[in-house]
Amino acid sequence: MKYYKMIRYCFLPVLVLFFMSCEKAIPDGHEALALTTYDNYDELTTIRTAITEQLKNQLAFIDPYAFLSENQRAEFKQKMETEMATFQGVQLSEILRTYVQQEVISPSFSIAYSKLMDAYQNDGSTRDFAFANARLERELTNIKENPLLTIAEKKQLVTMGAVFQGANQYFLDIGFQLPDDEASLARGGCSWKESWNCITEYTGGGMLVGLGVGIGMGPGGGVAFGVGTAAGFTLGVIQVIRGENGPCCESLDCNLVLGVSLRFDDCTPTATYQAYGFGADNTTLNWANTGGTPATATTPTSNPRLVITQDDPAVAVSTDIVAVCVDGTTEANNLSFTRNLAELVRSVSGVSLLGPDQIYPGETYTYTGYGISANSNYASQWFVDGGTIIASSNNSATVRWDNDLSEGRLQLQVANNCPGGEQAVFTISVSGDGPIP
Structure with a gap:
């Protein structure tokens, strides 16, 4: 230690x-x-x-x-x-x-x-x-x-x-x-x-x-x-x-939108898009959607969100966003991207299992399902080999590893609960040699 x-x-x-x-004071006497x-x-x-x-x-x-x-x-x-x-x-x-x-x-x-x-x-x-x-x-x-x-x-x-x-x-x-x-x-x-x-x-x-x-x-x-x-x-x-x-x-001035996140509230191909990355000199954002409803919209940058529904499950939604500056000008380039909401709403994406892979046997550690809490459609299950799960939630698990552990595994299974939803498995292999010395 x-x-x-x-x-x-x-x-x-x-x-x-x-x-x-x-x-800050730096303690003396540390060994190489x-x-x-x-x-x-x-x-x-x-x-x-x-x-x-x-x-x-x-x-x-x-x-x-x-x-x-x-x-x-x-x-x-x-x-x-x-x-x-x-x-x-x-x-x-x-x-x-x-x-x-x-x-x-x-x-x-x-x-x-x-x-x-x-x-x-x-x-x-x-x-x-x-x-x-x-x-x-x-x-x-x-x-x-x-x-x-x-x-x-x-x-x-x-x-x-x-x-x-x-x-x-x-x-x-x-x-x-x-x-x-x-x-x-x-x-x-x-x-x-x-x-x-x-x-x-x-x-x-x-x-x-x-x-x-x-x-x-x-x-x-x-x-x-x-x-x-x-x-x-x-x-x-x-x-x-x-x-x-x-x-x-x-304020980062008035610049092109950096990106758009989206969130699903249910299993329909409808998502709330939120733009981010523009400066304080931006006043409105002009949205144009191909394959989605509404076809066009304008949102204030104070609430840069737009709810978009995919019209045809086989045709992804293509979106263009133009940032309008306080002086009425627009940036030379617009942000363009395509997302298939019908597929994304059933997917498991942006999820990772993170936590210590070198541990002291007999001690307790917490692991996190990174990204699970961002999607209300996700449900998870935790499994352990070589230890005991003493507490868990949808996106975290606390594991007490066995006293005689040499090698163990923690597994996170994530399922998208929508009809036809994907499943994904994430695993951490653990060594009982102690944490990084």
Whole structure:
């Protein structure tokens, strides 16, 4: 447990201070960590896909804290919001330099972390998300093979990289852009690079705070490496694109809609669409639907929701949204996307099983069905091999693993209760060798 104590009292301030500007006392006398290998990267695909699906289908509706089990939610929320509200951001390079000097983090971790942020921020500012993801993949390969990084450092870094890749893939898929023209700048907007650098710093800070808070909440790192990271990142994104405490160009000006989430209230091919990502200078959104009713509509940005019904189950709904600015102009490009509501209402999408895969036998851990609470049609069942489920809900389970556990499994079965609904199975294989040392 010595490493956990170091993380709890030393590394948490580092992660928090990435995004903040006050000084915290750093305890002295921490021993150097042993060099280790880490080769279980299967969860990267899960995290990457979960972030992309979260942005694609659920962002505007979901509460980030719903990712957490109920018995963790209040504590996580209080710590997360306190840390995010109390401090101001500082330069990452200065934070890394200071804490390398104080031997809170290793020089190898500092270098790898800086390269990840460069790939996410600097390459993204050139609008080349595919190149950014390719560079992230190279950095992740280097991290996996780096003998100077500890197990915990590797898992922290690869989790961050997977979240960055998931967001980049979403931005790539939807053709994400911010205005960079004279009209936008005249209204007080930022250039693309200024906006993107601010967004990535803020959301990256939110992710790191979530990671740090998660690490501090208990042994095993399950909240930290899975739910905490995703919750922190998503909270940061939501705050930026809704203008809630977002520091980026004050209001993000009047920009193209970033995306649309949808929610089903029953099993009919009717969904509530909600647009997000526009700035305070947007006044209305003009919707045009092919294959859906209504065919056209205008919504105020104060309530950018539209209920759309698919006309023919065999023909998907294609939607175009044009953002109208306060001066009556529209952005040069509109957001266009196609969704088959008749298929989506029966699907299981945006769901992942997250939690610790390295545990102490005989101890209790909580696992989360990420994304289940966003769809009222989902029902779940939990199954365990090598432990006992002592409490469960639709989206979380608390497991006490057996005292003699060597290897175990936790399975989450999710069913869409609509007629003809899909079923999906998610599994975590657990090692009883103890949490990441």
